[in-house]
Amino acid sequence: MQVSDREPVDLRTDSEYSGRVQYHCGKNGCTLRISDLRERDSAEYKFMFTTNLPGGSVAGEPGVTLSVTDPDLQVQVKPIVHQGDTKAELKCHSACRLPDHPSYIWYKSGQEIEAQTSSFTISFELTDSYTCALKGREDFPSPSVCVYGQHCHRVLYTEKSVCAFKGSSVDIYCTYSSDESITSKFWFSPECSHQWQSASQPEDLSTDSQYTGRVQVIETWRGFSTLRISDLRERDSAEYHFKFRTPRFEWRSSLPGTTLTVTDPDMQVQVRRYRYNSWAELKCHSRCRLPDHPSYIWYKNGQKVQKTTLYYSDYFGSADSYSCAVKGHEDFPSPSESLQVKVNRNIVYPSYTYAELTCHSSCSPADRLSYVWFKNGARIMKEESSSYKDRLYLGDSISCALKGHDNYRSLAVYALKVPYVSVSPSGEIMENTSVTLTCSSDANPATTYTWYMEEQKLLNKEPHLVFSSVQSSDSGEYYCAAENELGKRTSEYIFINVKYAPKHASVLVSPSAEIVEGSSMTLTCSSDANPAAKYTWYKENQTLLQGPEDIYHFPSISSEDRGNYHCKSENQHGELASKSVFIDVQYGPKLPSVSVSPSAEIVEGSSVNLTCSSDANPAANYTWYKENEDSPKASGQIFTITDFRDEHSGNYYCEAQNRRGSQNSTLHLIVVAERRGLPSNHLSLKRDQNPGNSI
Missing domain, CATH: 2.60.40.10 (Immunoglobulins)
Known part of the structure; x- marks a missing residue:
């Protein structure tokens, strides 16, 4: 038993020790074993036995005081003076009795070192700190201790x-x-x-x-x-x-x-009842450590009572219910200690759920009471059993009460209503911001949630689906499913539309092969943006076109269109320019231009250079011909005639050619009749350019 100011309580019936207490009793001895020890188990314990004699309950005096604590280790330092060496003996000590033959772990300035005994001698530096722990209990090390002074390395x-x-x-x-x-x-x-x-x-x-x-x-x-x-x-x-x-x-x-x-505060009402009357002591308990000196709020049958302390004592009525909360956290009250409807068995069909229910009272044994049942607020006649079977359709609710106490009904259980999904913040959703989806479902018993994105099941099992930094890839349709023992319902779809400035801007060229003059060509600005971007096209930083279109089209491209092009993508959230692409337009040679050097009269026997040039892409190759001769005279842009003579007179033409076509042009060289005062060995040249053909 545990010592109390009132009647002793058998530990096996105390909810605080549920599942953690065992008795091992023989003829003349009895052992109490408490497992999973907690700090609040620290108390005085007494053994009591009852005889058949009047007043035959006997308790042992004094009891046994149990103190539950961490290992509470301390590093003890003993300096050693030996021929000027800086040494010390370290010992790991505990005020609590330790298991037999424990192993130890030691840390030097926060780092684990090789040592497994409770004490050893070290040479140290002034910056060193030491810590020890029991092997297997590394979560409870001793405080770090400076070997010398108070300003060593430690946290x-x-x-x-x-x-x-x-x-x-x-x-x-x-x-x-x-x-x-x-x-x-x-x-x-x-x-x-x-x-x-x-x-x-x-x-x-x-x-x-x-x-x-x-x-x-x-x-x-x-x-x-x-x-x-x-x-x-x-x-x-x-x-x-x-x-x-x-x-x-x-x-x-x-x-x-x-x-x-x-x-959550996870509050619970712990009840300690007394054997011979309906008096009980209630305690508002949380598994989480509460703030210092908290105030409590108590509720009886749903109504707040004037009590703000940890404990609350009262006379229980058979239909009374009690719950509590921490002041400031009223949204997280404890479950009521009262009547409740439990689902024993259910079969979920597409349009309804068949359920077998039990009305349970935490105040009295169920088999000694008569009950009444309510469906959608209306009392069901001829139902005095603690069990009830029925079909529950969407929106149906079932509650129960003790007979004669209709005004103190249990919380209703009901088939799930269609859950609702809300988004926070409710405005425009920008990439890299925090977004929370909340699934709300009115249900009892408690509901579990599952989130889906376009039929793909997500792992989140909470009512909230949180994106701490939402991305464009998170855009899509979401819905949630709420499920409890009475069925499963899914919400409507909600579309998450993540907005962001343009990114990944680039220019695509079609066709991607060589571009020939006169052909059709299209430039496309590729960009990822939400909302859709507007585009501006540039050639060599000169604006060509602005508007919603991402395409710039050349129905018949010309050599003048050759150059660097880029685009800019922009929406209300930002803008981004692409890298430039070079458009190389290929075309056949234009009409060649021919020239002769020297351009004045040429002395017989001197050298003459004929030059041919043409605009072409790719660059042209040149071939020289003399009229009425089949074989070419020369190749290359310049044709040189050395030792010019009368037989060299005539029509010459050059042909400029690449894989896109060819053009030629004629140069006419003529011997001029001898003039008065001119030596007969001088020649006069006449140039004549005639257009050739194009392939």
Whole structure:
């Protein structure tokens, strides 16, 4: 039994010890075994037995006081003076009795070292700190101790674990020291290591997008740091560490930090009843540590009562119900200790659910009571049993009450209503912002949720689907399914349209093969944007076209269209220019131009150069011919005639050719009759250009 100010309570019937207590009793001895020990199990325990004699209950005095605690280890340092050496003996000590032959783990300045005994001797430096832990209980190490002085390298966390409510704020504390100048310091969480650039190099928590705007580091005085996280969410549940660096040292602790658990208040009413009357003591309990000196709110039969303390005592009526909440967190009250309808069996059909229900009272044995049942608020006649069977259609509700207490009905159970999906924020959704989808479903018993994106099942099982940094790939249709013991319903689709500035702008050329003059060609500006982008086309930075079209079309491209082109994509959220592409238009040679050098009269026997040039892409090849001769005279842009004589007179033409066509032009060389005063060995040249043909 556990000691109480009133009647002793058998531990096996106390909800606080449910499933954790065993008795092993023989003729003259009895052993109490308590498993899964908790700090609140610390108490005085007494053994009681009952005889058939008057007043025959006997309790042992005194009882046994149990103190449940962490291993509570301490490092004890004993300096050793030996020929000027700096040595010390370290011992890992516990005020609590330890298991036989334990193994130990030792840490030097936060790093594990080779040592498994409870004590050993070391040579140390002034910056060293030491910590010990029991093997298998590494989560409960001793505080780090400086071997000499108080300014060695160390980090001490005020608490090993912290529990806080969703939506609230929490402060996590540590102290740190070093005898060197600290160059940087920050908080981090190993649970975020998948986002680090290097798995071995933690990153500052304040730069993590998951905590944007919610993290604050406070240092009111040197050596004391506070991590404050506001608007807490369940995914913030993690272990948090502090790190600092000096020019020669980096705290790389393998020791545990502070573990944060974020949850609902999860309040419960614990009832301690007394054997001979209907008096009971109620306790408002939370598995999460509550703030200092909290105020409580108590409800009896749904009505608030004037009681604000942890405990509440009252006389129970057979239909009375009680619940409690922490002041400031009234949205999370405990379940009522009262009547409730339980679903024993159900078969879900497309249009209805067949269910077998039981009316359960936490106040009295069910088989001793008579019940009445209500369907959609109307009393069902001739139903006094604790069980009820019926078909439940969408919207139907069932509740029960003790006979004669119709006004104190149980909470109704009902077939699920179609869930509703809401989006927060409700306005335009921009890429890289936080978006939350909420699935709301009015249901009892409790509902579980599943989220879907376009028929693809998502892993999230909560009413909220959170995108901490929504991406364009998250755009699509979403819906949720709500399910409890009485059926399953799905919501309508909701479309998530993620807006973003243009990205990935580029110019595509069609056809992608060689571009020939006179052919059709299209440039397309490819860009990803939401809403759709408008486009501007440029040639060599000169604006060509503006508008919604992403296409610039050449119905018959010419050589003048050759050049660099790029486009700009823009919407109300931003703009982006593509890289330039070079459009190389190919064409056959234009009409060649021919010339002769020297252009004056030429002395017989001198040298003459004939030159041919033509605009062509790709560049032209040149061939020289003399009229009425089949074989070419020369190839190349320049044809040189050395030792010019009378027989060289005549018509010459050049042909410019590439794979897109050819053109030729004629040069006419004539011997001029001898003039008075001119030697007969001089020639006069006449040039004549005639257009050739094009292929």
